[in-house]
Amino acid sequence: MIVEGLSKTINQQPVLENISFQLAESELVGLVGRNGSGKTSLFRIIAGQYLPDAGDIQINQQSIYQTPGLKEQIFFIDEKENFLRGYSLKKINAFYRASYSAFDQDLFLQLIQQHELSLHASYRQLSKGMQGLFQMILAICSNATYLLLDEPFDGLDVIVRKQVIGLLLEHLSENNRTALIASHNLNELESLIDRALLLKGQTITKDYRLEDMRETAKKMQLVFKTKKIPAVVKENSKLIDFQGRVITAVFENFTPELAAEIKSHDPLVFEELPLSLEDLFEANLKPKRKLL
Missing domain, CATH: 3.30.70 (Alpha-Beta Plaits)
Incomplete structure (x- = not known):
């Protein structure tokens, strides 16, 4: 994925300016910035919820704005504006099966059973940890190439957090998929990622490859x-x-x-x-x- 020159103004305030970076296969990349720096807005643009004022996003040298079918390769749950919150897990599953043609229903049912989740339960009634676990199961089973994960470990207890991280690492490494993870838990993020993008002043100011960073x-x-x-x-x-x-x-x-x-x-x-x-x-x- 190539993100090139993205800019966005909301309510006459610049939110993002000239954002450019690339995501390679099988990478785990951290998106780091202070509260209000624009991390969620960037995810919403990549996922197609916002249109940028300028710039482009390309997958396999094709613009996602000219080839809308490419958006199936991008997965994002906007927890702040989650319109599926009031539905049962079964209905949410049906929505994502319809949205992603490569959705792996067999794996979904296997993981739901393995982690003792009920499809008849309401998403809203799940604990924060179980909501996070369910979101990760959806992300994995979507078979999208690029997973946009906004604070995926926030509020999870130690046991559930290990389950969520385990699912992510197992299924990304097997299928050449990429995750862009925004998290305030920098110690945990550092143990997972290959790169860190630093968002400051509405733009990407640093692109740290952690292995190189530790050398220099x-x-x-x-x-x-x-x-x-x-x-x-x-x-x-x-x-x-x-x-x-x-x-x-x-x-x-x-x-x-x-x-x-x-x-x-x-x-x-x-x-x-x-x-x-x-x-x-x-x-x-x-x-x-x-x-x-």
């Missing part, structure tokens, strides 16, 4: 003899914390040459700390604090 980026704790911070640190890092003379910062391109230049300022402390996706989120999205 470093989280450092530094202490210098005075509170004056060397220019090399200010120019090459993003601050996470600054207390007294103790600086904790992320260097996204930490090279031996940069390390040598920092060491030339005789830091009292020069220590590498474990770097997480949460650190990158904080370094890029928290309000800037000026280094002296």
